[in-house]
Amino acid sequence: MLVSMIIVFREVMEAGLIVGIVLAATEGVSGRGRWIGGGIAAGVAGAILVALFAAALSDAFQGAGQEIFTASILCFAAAMLTWHVGWMSRHASAMAAEMRQVGKAVQLGQRSLAALAAVIAVAVLREGAEVVLFLYGIVAASDSSPLSLTSGGIAGLATASAVSWLLYRGLVAIPLHRLFAVTNALIALLAAGMAGQAASVLHAADLLPGWGEHLWDTSAILADKSFLGRGLHALVGYSARPSGIQFAAWVGTLVMLAVVSRVVGRPKGGNRVRPPVVATLLAGLLAGGSAAHAEEVVSLAFTRHRFVPDRIEVPANVKFRLLVKNNDDTADEFESTDLNREKLVTPGQTITVFLGPLSPGEYKFFGDFHQDTAQGVMVAK
Numbered sequence: 001m002l003v004s005m006i007i008v009f010r011e012v013m014e015a016g017l018i019v020g021i022v023l024a025a026t027e028g029v030s031g032r033g034r035w036i037g038g039g040i041a042a043g044v045a046g047a048i049l050v051a052l053f054a055a056a057l058s059d060a061f062q063g064a065g066q067e068i069f070t071a072s073i074l075c076f077a078a079a080m081l082t083w084h085v086g087w088m089s090r091h092a093s094a095m096a097a098e099m100r101q102v103g104k105a106v107q108l109g110q111r112s113l114a115a116l117a118a119v120i121a122v123a124v125l126r127e128g129a130e131v132v133l134f135l136y137g138i139v140a141a142s143d144s145s146p147l148s149l150t151s152g153g154i155a156g157l158a159t160a161s162a163v164s165w166l167l168y169r170g171l172v173a174i175p176l177h178r179l180f181a182v183t184n185a186l187i188a189l190l191a192a193g194m195a196g197q198a199a200s201v202l203h204a205a206d207l208l209p210g211w212g213e214h215l216w217d218t219s220a221i222l223a224d225k226s227f228l229g230r231g232l233h234a235l236v237g238y239s240a241r242p243s244g245i246q247f248a249a250w251v252g253t254l255v256m257l258a259v260v261s262r263v264v265g266r267p268k269g270g271n272r273v274r275p276p277v278v279a280t281l282l283a284g285l286l287a288g289g290s291a292a293h294a295e296e297v298v299s300l301a302f303t304r305h306r307f308v309p310d311r312i313e314v315p316a317n318v319k320f321r322l323l324v325k326n327n328d329d330t331a332d333e334f335e336s337t338d339l340n341r342e343k344l345v346t347p348g349q350t351i352t353v354f355l356g357p358l359s360p361g362e363y364k365f366f367g368d369f370h371q372d373t374a375q376g377v378m379v380a381k
């Protein structure tokens with residue numbers, strides 16, 4: 001029960017924080033319940049499909065299917081958030097004035113809600129797929145009763161929902177004339193975080209240059225896997241060890257959103273914001289070219305929920321490919337906070353993880369579904 005509670009809480013909290021911001025951003029708009037509920041339902045349905053076809057996704061695009069799919073939905077969500085920021089910059093004053101009158105607020109709210117419903121669907125899809133796979137792994141690998149798993153899942157869902165509700169209530173306590181400015185700022189940070197994550201994922205697939213693997217390391221102050229670290233990762237794309245490309249996408253998106261908000265918010269000029277601005281940013285980053293592709297190959301396997309071998313030597317200062325095979329009958333996830341990598345591997349599947357160039361030293365990795373046993377160390381020489 002405790003394991004399923006922690007898993008569900010952890011994943012639902014990340015999606016719930018986004019839902020809380022969207023609820024606050026649409027406070028007082030009629031019909032938002034249908035849009036937000038529809039976004040959640042679409043995300044849940046998509047999560048189940050992604051979980052069912054995870055292996056096929058991973059095998060696509062020469063083993064980079066997971067990364068390309070994840071980056072695509074992140075870019076889509078960031079584009080929708082960009083649209084919303086620009087739209088709200090143009091209509092916020094009118095909405096604040098007319099929200100006290102029902103009719104006009106409804107008319108103004110519909111278009112913005114469509115974009116935010118899409119963002120909610122993406123957030124639920126991302127986290128929901130992990131919940132499905134985690135719980136499937138627990139069922140297949142243990143004798144936990146369905147009642148115990150269900151009870152833990154419900155407890156985790158309720159706790160995460162409470163955290164999201166507290167965020168929402170805190171935001172709506174802000175005076176109405178300031179609410180749009182606050183939620184617009186939060187949504188801009190959400191969009192920047194998603195763009196940064198998309199760039200990081202594409203770098204992990206060897207499709208973007210890294211521009212520096214670790215610009216800094218704040219894991220001793222705030223670890224990625226801590227409660228606050230996960231919350232900030234969901235809200236603003238926080239990473240204790242960001243790559244250069246990730247930071248560039250994050251900053252670039254914020255700068256573009258600031259420009260969009262300023263230009264679109266002008267009373268005259270007729271400019272309209274369009275969703276592809278974030279996609280344009282990432283396309284520009286991609287056009288910057290990638291470093292030399294990985295040539296060296298290193299192999300690793302999940303066997304009985306352990307890594308075999310659990311200590312591997314890899315070449316330092318060059319790019320290489322790590323092949324990870326799952327010999328178990330349950331799904332697992334190769335993950336490393338030291339390496340900024342996270343990739344699902346289903347039973348019988350072999351995935352490719354692109355790494356390097358690494359400085360000489362030791363880098364820890366683990367199996368996210370079986371952290372008590374699946375632990376390993378990578379030594380770069």
